Amino acid sequence: MEKILSADLKLGIIAGGQLGKMLIQEASKWDIITYVLDDAENCPCAGLANVFVKGSRFDFDAVYNFGKKVDILTFEIESINVEALFKLKEEGLKIVPDPSILQLFQNKEKQKEFYVKNNLPTSPFTSYKDKDEVLQAVEKKSLRLPFVQKLKTGGYDGRGVSVINTEADLKDLLEGECIVEEKVDIHKEIAVIVARNESGEVKTFPAVDMVFDPKANLVKHLVCPVLDITEAQHKLAEEIARKLITDLNMCGLLAIEFFIDAKGNILVNESAPRTHNSGHHTIEGIVTSQFEQQLRAVLNLPLGSTQIKMPAVMVNLLGEPGFEGKVKYEGFAEALAIEGVNIHLYGKKTMKPFRKMGHITIIDKELDNAVKKSEIVKNTLKVKA
């Protein structure tokens, strides 16, 4: 705090993707000196950070040496060498969220166990040591189709997840230690981001509607404010979010994805202790963006207002199937001609199919108009090679 008041604060960010980039855009408003660790010299953050350090976030020495350069450390992805973080913490470095939180979230089994232990609603699950054990359980009929297999570690952006609807799908089972969840009869998916600082202040962002692209298994677009849920459901989702971040005793941001099943039950699907794709609309649509909120939470500053400025629809800009190579945007000017369109390009120099290359937030006083415009934008702005 002393250091932010004298413009000397060195904030370390592991790693250098789009979430880090948008965090730097906010941090630059408070004249925070940003350090980024990433192994790719052309990552989204590289050109924008005050100091870019090349190195792998999985490498003990790289993470440890990086931590030694900064006053406070945060991250934009949870798969990091935690041993190095624990050692840095032991030596007095402030790391937010705490390395123990990161460790918990690196493992989907531990995440689920935490939900269950703390009476947070989630779909039932069983752990398996590998694919063969799953197949045996299916054969013995102790495991019934349909189900969802999730690798305990290493999953990201839909990777590490396999949905098994029919026996034919069993060939898609993933190799490795995993959990298997009962497949929820999903009526709807929503997400809530919650922030908490060291003083114990907790603030939720309004829930958003998540619409998935089944092919890419990525969010296709999201809508804020959320549609077609009851006030009671909205409140319950917020309460679960508050309870989860408080039970975790964590500081920082926590993004929680929920299923609402056919009966109207709300179940925690997954969560991540960081800024999230489901919060990008906050940059233009909410009084405080999720990135500023992360800074506030990490630096133990008062949390910002999460009031809606204007209804928003967020569309991920994914690499077009059938293309790969040096990025080429199509329809950029045409998309900007649509009133209320805000384009964020992440600065990834090469594209491949379904890679997240940017996002577009459409704001409009009328949410219906924003949804209509988002359909036009999706067919206008394309990332090819």
Add this chain to the structure above:
Amino acid sequence: MEKILSADLKLGIIAGGQLGKMLIQEASKWDIITYVLDDAENCPCAGLANVFVKGSRFDFDAVYNFGKKVDILTFEIESINVEALFKLKEEGLKIVPDPSILQLFQNKEKQKEFYVKNNLPTSPFTSYKDKDEVLQAVEKKSLRLPFVQKLKTGGYDGRGVSVINTEADLKDLLEGECIVEEKVDIHKEIAVIVARNESGEVKTFPAVDMVFDPKANLVKHLVCPVLDITEAQHKLAEEIARKLITDLNMCGLLAIEFFIDAKGNILVNESAPRTHNSGHHTIEGIVTSQFEQQLRAVLNLPLGSTQIKMPAVMVNLLGEPGFEGKVKYEGFAEALAIEGVNIHLYGKKTMKPFRKMGHITIIDKELDNAVKKSEIVKNTLKVKA
């Protein structure tokens, strides 16, 4: 345009102050490669630009060589070596706004002559070759008090302007070629920013109320939407803005400050062919910020919506009188605790009295609340040394 579509566009910005910094924050959203020329290595832009080039904007070679590195050139201040710009233009570089516009705006006499020639309302003025000639005119009673003396060149942020109310004030007359304007009986000052692109599209931002600090002769705070003017006055100000940018046949952003006199007449006071202090609230309060609008205008992209998202009050954060040296912020957390407060620190490492060190935008659904909060914020967040 080709280059922005392949993420290869190199945008040059002369110079590296806060306007440049906020432009880079926007440009980074479109993955534009930013180059900045400034002679101060610790200027606000230095840490954020992709490429920082040290050099004086007044120096022919520095400006020329800088221009040779980029695909398109814009600026955040009008006092630049225009000879270098003309040569770059001759050699094919795209410069927006055009060097001839810059040249016009470097000279307050030429600015006034342009208003008069194009039938734009402005206070009557006379040119003088120096202070002595002004004094002689006063003596001969061909010039009557009160009046405002403005140096033809070099004025900035209230410097280069002297208000002569009484004979005792005559000692404050400035040395140099100047114009003298009749002192307007000011009821109110408002500002309008207008954008125009190469395709001829023109868009105005809603007018703002400017409230000046008489001691510092700087904007103390501004309010959007503007209060206490008639719909007809608002329309007229917008029409004058549209006419001025069109008559100038310029591309880019033009910020126009108006006086409204006691009789309700609207007079052009001054204008600047760039982003402006009177447009900082657009970052949070308007659908398109003035910085994104500058990019759109400079790159001949469709201009963005200037619809109000939420009422806003903007307060300049000036160096506290009585302090000078390494910057020290006071009341940062306390200010952030006020709902709707957005703090921008420009990253100037040393402060002096009345230096612009940052700004704060307060947004609130009720403008009255935002005004009240701005009074609290002014007394909370301080820049000392």
